[in-house]
Amino acid sequence: SHIPREVMISSRPASRIGYTTYFYDHEVLLGERVAIRYTDVVMVPDPEGIFTAKLETLKADYPVYRRDFDDLLANWTLRQPLIKSED
Numbered sequence: 001s002h003i004p005r006e007v008m009i010s011s012r013p014a015s016r017i018g019y020t021t022y023f024y025d026h027e028v029l030l031g032e033r034v035a036i037r038y039t040d041v042v043m044v045p046d047p048e049g050i051f052t053a054k055l056e057t058l059k060a061d062y063p064v065y066r067r068d069f070d071d072l073l074a075n076w077t078l079r080q081p082l083i084k085s086e087d
Contacts, residue, residue, distance in 0.1 A: 002017055002019055003017070004016065004017045004043075005017075007042070009042060009044050009051075009073055009076055009078070010044070010076050010077055010078040012044050012045075012078060013044075013045075014042055014043060014044040014045075015042070015043050016040070016041070016042045016043075017040075017041050017043075018038065018039065018040045018041075019038070019039055020036060020037070020038055020039075020059060021036075021037045021038075021039065022034055022035070022036055022037075023035040023036075023037065035058070036058065036059040036060075037056060037057065037058060037059060038056070038057060038058075038059040038062040039054065039055070039056045040054070040055040040056075040062075040066070040069060041053070041054045041055075042054075042073060044078060046078075051078060053069075053072065053073060053076065055069040
């Protein structure tokens, strides 16, 4: 599913979405050779746009790379949002 989970990144509210994608080899019978990939996307809103971090890997390898991705997210330092003064 593409249902976002609310998480905190660098003391900011963010959304995290994970989904699976199936790639079928067009040169063999349908279903004979399938590559299953997992994508994990984190989006942090910012007044000037959005920060994103994305991990895409074979689904079988996801648990291995998720540890590193989670470490990256835990140590991700984002700048403070700019506050526009009203003159």
